[in-house]
Amino acid sequence: MKFILGFAMLLAYQLLGEVLVILFELPVSGPVIGLLLLLATLIIRGRVGESLTTSSTHLLSHLSLMFIPAGVGLMTHYQLLTSEWLAISVALVVGTLLMLASCALIMQFLLKRFQAEAFDDQ
Amino acid sequence: MISDAKLAALATLLQSSELTGLIITLLAYTLAVALFKRSGANPIVNPVIVSVIIIISVLLVTGISYEQYFVGGKLVHFLLGPAVVALAIPLYQQIHRIKSLLLPITITLMCSIFIGAFSAIYLVQWLGGSELTQLSIAPKSTTTPVAMGIADNLGGIVSLAAGLAAMTGVIGAIFGTKVFSLVGVKDDSVKGVAMGLTSHGIGTARAFQVSPTMGAFSGLAMALTACVTAILLPLILAFFNFI
Numbered sequence: 382m383k384f385i386l387g388f389a390m391l392l393a394y395q396l397l398g399e400v401l402v403i404l405f406e407l408p409v410s411g412p413v414i415g416l417l418l419l420l421a422t423l424i425i426r427g428r429v430g431e432s433l434t435t436s437s438t439h440l441l442s443h444l445s446l447m448f449i450p451a452g453v454g455l456m457t458h459y460q461l462l463t464s465e466w467l468a469i470s471v472a473l474v475v476g477t478l479l480m481l482a483s484c485a486l487i488m489q490f491l492l493k494r495f496q497a498e499a500f501d502d503q
Numbered sequence: 504m505i506s507d508a509k510l511a512a513l514a515t516l517l518q519s520s521e522l523t524g525l526i527i528t529l530l531a532y533t534l535a536v537a538l539f540k541r542s543g544a545n546p547i548v549n550p551v552i553v554s555v556i557i558i559i560s561v562l563l564v565t566g567i568s569y570e571q572y573f574v575g576g577k578l579v580h581f582l583l584g585p586a587v588v589a590l591a592i593p594l595y596q597q598i599h600r601i602k603s604l605l606l607p608i609t610i611t612l613m614c615s616i617f618i619g620a621f622s623a624i625y626l627v628q629w630l631g632g633s634e635l636t637q638l639s640i641a642p643k644s645t646t647t648p649v650a651m652g653i654a655d656n657l658g659g660i661v662s663l664a665a666g667l668a669a670m671t672g673v674i675g676a677i678f679g680t681k682v683f684s685l686v687g688v689k690d691d692s693v694k695g696v697a698m699g700l701t702s703h704g705i706g707t708a709r710a711f712q713v714s715p716t717m718g719a720f721s722g723l724a725m726a727l728t729a730c731v732t733a734i735l736l737p738l739i740l741a742f743f744n745f746i
Contacts, residue, residue: 391585398588409733410649412587416726419591429592437589440582444708445550446532447583448669450524450576451647452555455666456562457569461636468632472640473667476622477674477701478682480644484615485688485697491607492693 387436394419518567524575531557544712546677551669551705583648587704590722593711597719600692608696612727615700616735619644639663642736643671646703649729656737668703675702676709695720700728 397418399411407414423429455462462469517523535553542548562572573580594601601608623640638659642650647668654664675698683694691714698706699721707725711718 388585391588394588394591395584409730410587410652412584413646413649413726413729413733415584415588416591416594417730419588420594423591423595424598429595433589433592437592440586440589441593441708441711443532444586444704445536446528446554447579447586448551448647448672448705449528449532449554449558450573450580451583451651451662451665452551452669453558453562453572453576454569454662455555455670456559458660458663458666461633461660461663465627465632465636468627468630469636469640469667471630472623472626472632473643473670474674476619476626476640476643477671478678479622480615480619480701481675481679481682481697482686483618484611484700485683485693486686487614488607488611488693488696489688489690491610492604492690495604495607 383432383435384439385436387430387432387434388440390433391415391419391436391440394422518565519571519574521575521578523567524572525578526575527558527561527572528554528576528579531561546680546709549673549676549705549709551676552673555669583704587646587648587726590707590726593715593719594723594726597716597723600716601720601723604692604696608724608727611696612700612724612731615644615728616732616739619701620736620739635660636663640667641740642732643667644701644703644728645732646725646729647672649733653733653736657740669705672702672705675706679706679709680713691717692720695722696724699724699726703728 394415395412398413398415401407401414402409402411531554532550534557535550538553539545539548539550558572561567562569620641623643624637627637627640638657639654641657641659642653642664645653645668647665650664650668651661655661679694679698679702683697688694688697694713695710695717698710698717702709703725707718707721710721
């Protein structure tokens with residue numbers, strides 16, 4: 382039952398997110414707004430209930446599963462993919478590797494800077 | 504005795520019932536996860552990519568169209584919404600660590616939007632890809648449902664954007680840890696941020712396998728990317744006269 386209650390709460394926050402997206406014409410998806418609202422709620426409340434912990438653990442352990450149907454959608458663009466395969470695969474692989482490396486290095490650099498500053502302040 | 508009419512009705516049922524798409528998805532995922540575990544959690548045997556390959560093969564062999572498959576597939580696709588909301592819980596559990604890092608994360612995020620979108624757009628352009636592809640690949644580092652929304656906004660192809668975003672996640676999941684050790688990054692929170700900024704949910708799923716800290720930071724970075732990219736990317740591309 383804990384899973385069901387937690388799942389209902391997650392759906393309720395998603396719905397609330399989707400309502401706000403329509404009301405305020407937000408350019409973000411409903412689930413992302415729901416995530417931020419739930420995070421705000423947890424911060425105010427100061428703890429996570431058992432039901433939310435149970436359902437989030439179960440859902441997130443199968444996060445990969447939920448990307449599969451959208452991924453299969455690639456098959457509908459067979460023609461475009463075969464005519465532009467080189468450009469697409471190079472952009473995907475090189476672009477992604479470049480981004481992984483640069484984000485990690487920028488973050489590491491900033492972290493050292495900020496921690497050094499925090500240290501100086503003390 | 505089974506009449507031709509009954510056979511035809513049966514074929515229609517099997518091809519377009521939501522049960523078929525659902526069963527194919529769940530079985531392919533079960534098989535892919537088993538293969539993944541068998542490989543000793545080798546990220547190249549990524550469960551998403553293996554499942555997608557299995558399912559596309561099954562659909563091509565049986566002659567089931569993507570639309571027929573998605574009647575069932577959408578039941579799984581639906582769970583993406585509550586799963587994204589559920590990311591709030593691991594985020595909250597790491598909140599004390601995240602608070603002190605919010606400023607560096609935000610600056611890195613701003614850089615990542617430019618690096619991610621422009622590297623992809625220019626590489627496609629340079630290698631002769633169409634403008635439609637450029638607009639569909641631009642949001643590749645945001646989580647799939649958000650990427651679909653952004654591509655729609657920009658005038659790209661929505662389902663192509665979904666597929667490319669999923670591929671980006673898989674590439675990050677496969678190569679992420681190797682790239683991080685290559686550039687000498689050891690801190691799990693730094694790795695998590697870079698993973699989430701680049702490879703959203705699929706990268707986050709991989710990050711949780713490495714450590715809860717890396718997973719939480721990846722989830723946070725993914726959530727921030729989703730919000731900020733959705734708002735800024737159309738503005739940035741309009742500013743640089745892409746759309």
